[in-house]
Amino acid sequence: MANPLYPDYLPTRPDGYSPTLDVPLFEADEPGTRADPTTPSILKAGATITNITPIIGTEIRGIQLSKLTHTGLDEVAFLAAQRGVLVFREQDFADIGFEKQKEVVKYYGPLHKHPTMGYPAGTGPEFHVVYADEKAGNLRTLLGPHTTYDLWHVDQTFTPNVPSTTFFWVLEIPASGGGDTAFTSLTAAYEALSPAFRELLGGLSLYHTSASVGEVARVGMERALKEAVNTTHPLVIRHPVTRKPSLFVNPTIARKIEGFLPEESDNLLKFLHDHFRSLDFSCRVKWEKGTVVVWDQRAAAHSAVPDFADGERRHMLRMIPYGTKPQPAFPEKFIDSK
Ligand code: SIN
Numbered sequence: 001m002a003n004p005l006y007p008d009y010l011p012t013r014p015d016g017y018s019p020t021l022d023v024p025l026f027e028a029d030e031p032g033t034r035a036d037p038t039t040p041s042i043l044k045a046g047a048t049i050t051n052i053t054p055i056i057g058t059e060i061r062g063i064q065l066s067k068l069t070h071t072g073l074d075e076v077a078f079l080a081a082q083r084g085v086l087v088f089r090e091q092d093f094a095d096i097g098f099e100k101q102k103e104v105v106k107y108y109g110p111l112h113k114h115p116t117m118g119y120p121a122g123t124g125p126e127f128h129v130v131y132a133d134e135k136a137g138n139l140r141t142l143l144g145p146h147t148t149y150d151l152w153h154v155d156q157t158f159t160p161n162v163p164s165t166t167f168f169w170v171l172e173i174p175a176s177g178g179g180d181t182a183f184t185s186l187t188a189a190y191e192a193l194s195p196a197f198r199e200l201l202g203g204l205s206l207y208h209t210s211a212s213v214g215e216v217a218r219v220g221m222e223r224a225l226k227e228a229v230n231t232t233h234p235l236v237i238r239h240p241v242t243r244k245p246s247l248f249v250n251p252t253i254a255r256k257i258e259g260f261l262p263e264e265s266d267n268l269l270k271f272l273h274d275h276f277r278s279l280d281f282s283c284r285v286k287w288e289k290g291t292v293v294v295w296d297q298r299a300a301a302h303s304a305v306p307d308f309a310d311g312e313r314r315h316m317l318r319m320i321p322y323g324t325k326p327q328p329a330f331p332e333k334f335i336d337s338k
Contacts (some may be wrong), residue, residue: 003132010130011118011136019113021210021229022196028109028324031070031078032165032241032296033081040075043325044067046274053146056084056185056300057283065087065098065292066104073107076294077165081241084300085183087285091292093169093263094317098123101167108165109321112156115210115217120317128318130304132174134311137208139304152271152277152303153252155320158210158229163297164323172315174308181293183300190236190247201247202330206254226258232258234328235314239253239298245329246298247276259335275303279306296304298326 004010041165043049047062057078063090068076080086093101105111111126119127140149153319155163173179177294190198211221211228219227235257237248248254251273258266286295295302297320308314328334 001311004133004313004315009120009129009171009315009317011131012121013116013125015116018115021115021158021227023159023161023322025325026110028161028164028322030077030164030240030323031074031108032081033163035071035074037078040079042072042075043079048151051083052087052283052285053202055188055281056089056183057285058085059087059089059311061089061133063304064092065294066092066100070107071094073104075270077108078241080165080294081239081294084185084187085283085285085293085295088292088294089288090290092290093167093292094171094290098127101317102126105319105321109323112163112320112322114156120249126319128320130316130318131314132179132306132308133313138308138310138314139306141310149306150182150277150303151252152273152301154250154301157206157233157248157250157253157297158231159229159322160325161322162233162240163324165318166295166297166318166320167292168295168316168318170289170294170316172313173287173289174312174314176312178282178305178308179314180286180305180307182282182284182303182305183295184277184302185300186246187239187244187249187274188281189244189278190245192275192278192280197237197250198245199333202245202328203238203335205232205258205260205335206235206249206251207232207256209252210253225301231324234334236329237298237326238329240324240327241296242299246274248298248326249276250301277303284326296321298323308338
């Protein structure tokens, strides 16, 4: 196998090192609320804008994320909240160095320290390397035999503050192509439901736990439960930037509706998890050299598409800032489970 294009970005992690998952509630900033919605100046100066679908995803060329002012970064957060996912092409981001990468993403909030993913040597767990090759395997080899490998989720929602304007960029694309990332709109998924059904959902809250299926598989049920960090969030939240209701479901982390009996919860969540990934609300992002994806985790869920051949290298980097604590879309209907 050829050498990696970005050897300094290979994943490392000292044995046994795991930053705490428990991040207590804090006052957070939402830079997208500072943007002027009528005049996104970053889109004016010669940028090429193409919507991937009318519902979700916008591809942008002609802007360098690394050169934006704070006003420009506010506009990126605003547009990501509106469109779910922004795909910036022809970026220098992968080559600007760790400090500058961190400076840009930290503008949106304190960075999530991932409990298990590797980070480039000399950096820290704020950098999440997503890596596949013949030795590390890929998502299919890690999960074992399954019919399909869709793994729709919102990242790390078991804390009171949740991930917001997330940056994900490519270092090396599988040689045979593939390895896209799919996104689905949580706001469009909500809007497609009937008023009567929305009425029911507006009152509910979901239990989110770090003892996810993946975590249980990694450390075993007993340890996963002992170390788990848990919280509840409304099932329908009001997006802090767009002010739209958003269906805040998360199949890997939020698996119980508070106050429901197990069969009620399992069946309603199964319906919502099948519903929210419809092609009606989703899009696939094809990675190209220089692509940086910026998405808002309160507006879109995502799934890797591990369709490249076993043994191929796919090398990505992600940084997740925390935003505010999700608020119920309809406080007058919401039954606080605490
Ligand atoms: C993830 O699931 O968080 C990573 C997505 C990807 O590898 O495309």
